Amino acid sequence: MIKQYLDEAIAELEELISITNQDIQNIQKADHSSVDEHTKKKNELVRKFEKTKSQLDNELIKLAQASSGTDLASILSDEIKDRLGDLRSSLERLHKVNKEYAKSVVVVKEFYDSLLKAMMGAQNTASSYGDSKNSSLADAEKLLKLRV
Numbered sequence: 001m002i003k004q005y006l007d008e009a010i011a012e013l014e015e016l017i018s019i020t021n022q023d024i025q026n027i028q029k030a031d032h033s034s035v036d037e038h039t040k041k042k043n044e045l046v047r048k049f050e051k052t053k054s055q056l057d058n059e060l061i062k063l064a065q066a067s068s069g070t071d072l073a074s075i076l077s078d079e080i081k082d083r084l085g086d087l088r089s090s091l092e093r094l095h096k097v098n099k100e101y102a103k104s105v106v107v108v109k110e111f112y113d114s115l116l117k118a119m120m121g122a123q124n125t126a127s128s129y130g131d132s133k134n135s136s137l138a139d140a141e142k143l144l145k146l147r148v
Helices: 002-028 035-066 078-120 135-144
Strands: none
Touching (some): 002 078
């Protein structure tokens, strides 16, 4: 059962990585046609991963309790240890890809903020993202109906 949960978790992470890489490529091409679809799919994958991870944790706890006092590392097979290493590697790759994605999103957001300021003549240089005090920029965003 542990191997099955590990395989599921790794597959879910790999799909998240793949979709995020596609999102990065789409940002570079200025193609936002699949943003909504990818966001929904990634949210679903995160929920699935959290569930799978919880089930994996429960199985590992049961195994540890059943072998009271014995080190868990000595109980697990080499195959399971390898898969745990693969899980960790997938998590690290996802972290790296998410950082790259976040950088791309910030660059695009800053570009649109500067473009809006130039077009609408906004005086305030603060970021419009979540800044309700900068009403002229917020109004400009509504006017242009931009989606990033």
